Amino acid sequence: MQLAQHSSGKHSTQINQHSKLLIVEDEVLFARAVMRQLQKAGYECEHVENLKDARSIIKQFTPDIVLLDMRLPDGNGMDLLLEFVAKSIAVIVMTAHGEISDTVNAIKQGAVDYLKKPIDLEELLLSVQKAETTVIQSNSLDYSRQRNAHATEGVELLGDSGAMQSVKAQIKRIAQLVASDTVPPTVLISGETGTGKDVAARLLHLSCANSDKPFVHIDCASLPDDLIESELFGHEKGAYTGALNTRPGLIEAAEDGTLFLDEIGELPLALQAKLLNVLERRVVRRIGSTKERAVPARFIAATNRDLHEMTLVGRFRQDLYYRLNVMSITLPPLRERAGDAMLLAQHFALQTSRRYGLVANPTFSQEAVRMINSYSWPGNVRELRHQVSRAMLLCHESQITETDLALPMTGKSVNIDDLTPLDVAERTILLQALAEANNNVSEAARILGITRMTMRYRMEKHQIVMRP
Template structure:
């Protein structure tokens, strides 16, 4: 058994009481990497490699948060869950490929989150921060608003193009309905993946000055497991189903009198769409296993990259829910239609990356500027951000060149290519990228989608588009 106390770095100010994190993991190299990252974030850690050692160490090290591997040399991590839950520890489950059913069982038994290996350390840190907020407010889902607090501060829609000026004008008009005493209308935001729908939602939330201290709860309907989404949204009473060991409010309740943002609403299962419609119509919610209805004062904003009208015509989305969501709305323009904004955004993301890593703000070479302004950006603002951040870290002499950007293909204004040829070249490049990332992830579609910064549904759509078999 290894007990390691990690103290914060000498130059790292501690503004809060150190939380204790126990890592129950038999892969020593991975555990050490996690401990080093958590040290930088000012956490105190201990590491054990077995079920028995985990039980023993609690006598001298009472953890606030536990990172629990499912497969251990002397047993299953699930066996430890009731033990840690009884001691009021927050448990984050770490699972290998093919163990998602174990993760679902763990969530039902009281785990606060699960992560699938291989685990990105920054994603792990975000999950720990969620658990930390949940520990501070144990019978609430305020961790959802806490998770988004950093994203709301200073949020803005950058861009001076006519398309963005129109969006800002629409947001301003809609914001006038927030200040009244009446229940604010629902808003539906459309647009391709990566266009900034979540940023627009946060701006709508902040459009009323009284909203600054109210919760903003971001629900990604595409990422919530089907087995858990009803409980996550509506909450449940103790004993409502096997594993419901505590009463838990849902995300709808967690929004209180703030904003509930339903991202990728098109992925919500049909069975739950009727329940959501009832919430929107009657402004009440009932937890699973409860007979009591609770008022819902929150405003609702939904977003999607899919055509909900077409889906409703095909029976894949409730028509009545579509009309109820689409009381007011707008569509975020793709980056290719925002002439003049690309370079502004690129410089903003370059400065952001330079500050984060303590680098000098780089300049863009003329050929890089031309590439940025003429590339079609199929991944929109999200793709631009990732490519620019990467190029800032890789560039030499504080100068970003076209080689550093490494875009697969771009539309040169003087190339003489017609639109069909350009599109064909773009499609070929996109297919090549998909095949390369799938090969790198051994055909793991979910992992490939995460590496590309897109949803799993979008990944599936693009694979079908290019006839890539899986």
């Protein structure tokens, strides 16, 4: 029996209680000793002595990890290794002294680790724990890929206006520029909040040769300051307090797919330099690691801020701005997309109706159509979707009326051309605040940092009244 006992005492590492292991080993006494040790650590184990029984048992017992001997009575363990790897099962090979060529070949074929006989129990448990971490990370990334794959299904930029036709043509042209064997150029998507920058990024991903690869969406504005570096770049076990396991970052998770950095203007200055290094050298290094890993992913960034203006005041690195802005797409606000508002409204009404099992063919009253076409939509497509979906849920019949829409409208027609630039800016700010506050005047006043009385005064000045 080739089993070396360790003198350091009981192993204290915490192990996942639900992991299942299969031991494929013809030396029965050795296998039983390993099973006792693993079961004591919380693993569910099974043991077989040959290839035939291994192939049979996995039909009922699906292991997370396999301890595989390379020399078995009915063949070479390499044949079984390939079958397990194809099923995404982590394999640790066990080899006798002098079988170096088998070990190297096994690692090349997908084994996560190898152990030389006689095997140290401490080393075995550490190897199993490392394999378990690999399985958890792999499952996590698989889930992320599936989730993002669903998020890209049916993605479409709706709109027949000239402005949107130009955007669609740009996306098509950028997609055609990228060959699968070249480093893809970075793309910067700019536009006001709610114009559909995330949709444009997903459509660009789907239009390229790597559309079957991962699409990883990172919202730079929502990542906590104390975790953002670890989330992006990953970390090694023990790199800092709380880093209990090695974890790849989201940049690595994108692999050879697309990494979408949404709200890039919110990225802290300290990390902007690190991101620039990734873009320039196409490598990433986890926190606490000395090893650099290749980054083949395409980078798409989006912002509703003026990054050029931010570089002038020192809030965004100029070199990173130029590196991101290799190819650029600007999404127009909805008020500049003549005719698209009604097209989108009909789409969102039908979408909501189908989702909640309402009327088959929702329509809009003439007054509702007029309101949709004349409203400035400061919140853009996102505001339109919210208002129409809400109206669809509230309307009592198949037709959406102006009352259902409840838009903040003017009491009489306002000619924008007659207003001063300052008046236009103030009116737009008021409407945008009301949209963000879902037409709640008190909340809009809070957003703007003014009193409710001042808010009312400004609304009256610009003839903005709330419909019931």
